[in-house]
């Protein structure tokens with residue numbers, strides 16, 4: 001990694017510039033820039049083998065980049081990895097829970113590793129067991145835990161050291177929908193308390209639900225970055241749908257909005273649109289000028305699956321397929 005000096009007032013979040021990493025001939029990261037604001041959730045998406053785990057490993061000091069520079073929690077990865085380590089927590093794809101120990105022992109072990117004194121370690125373990133609703137099973141061996149319970153315990157173990165930044169590498173892989181939602185709520189609670197979350201996931205819904213910003217990694221590069229809504233607007237296939245209460249209004253609107261496709265059966269008009277506020281305003285102003293009353297308006301944007309497929313070249317699925325599965329309806 002090239003030398004870096006910690007910029008004055010470096011963000012307490014994550015800032016990475018030009019990260020490169022190769023394994024032999026294989027270029028895994030080919031100049032990756034990442035910015036994560038403190039107290040936000042950032043999701044890194046990418047197909048299998050895109051380099052998500054490698055990015056987490058670099059930013060959490062487990063491995064070094066070949067080139068590039070980064071600060072994590074305001075500390076340079078290269079110059080002050082210990083300071084970075086003292087600020088972060090990492091949970092990997094394979095929970096670090098020791099099945100031979102009880103939940104409480106797992107937590108106390110981490111407290112020991114962090115050199116907390118015994119009383120403080122016990123207090124912290126008890127607090128986390130309660131927060132994660134694991135008090136009832138505190139004395140049970142973790143080998144008997146369900147996947148969801150292991151994940152909760154794993155996250156609790158990460159929190160023993162009170163990290164300001166947590167890397168969650170595919171935190172809900174293999175969890176059932178209920179456990180996934182429980183984990184999402186825990187992640188939201190952490191962020192509400194000021195923690196910064198760097199998340200990798202293959203579940204686009206997870207990124208959509210949780211992330212303030214999303215970056216899509218493909219071919220070693222960030223191919224898109226933005227909020228979920230910004231990413232959805234980048235690909236075609238969105239539209240505004242207007243419903244009218246009678247055929248007279250439908251006729252008048254179809255006349256005014258010449259680019260619209262009409263459906264006489266359900267008295268709707270569909271207008272291609274990126275779903276942005278200016279686009280909505282233009283349509284509504286047009287209707288108002290002509291004195292046309294629309295009963296309902298819905299905005300349809302491509303979902304993150306469409307974005308992912310379009311951006312990562314993982315296949316072709318255009319948002320214009322217009323099926324209930326391809327296009328998500330967002331009532332605004």
Ligand SMILES: Nc1ncnc2c1ncn2[C@@H]1O[C@H](COP(=O)(O)OP(=O)(O)OP(=O)(O)O)[C@@H](O)[C@H]1O
Nearest residue numbers: 023026028046047048049050051052053054055202
């Ligand atoms: N230690 C290593 N030695 C050689 N190649 C590696 C090593 N670690 C990762 N790779 C390769 O780097 C590429 C990126 O791997 P990485 O695990 O970062 O991808 P990922 O996006 O996390 O994938 P997944 O979603 O499948 O977990 C893969 O092709 C992988 O085989």
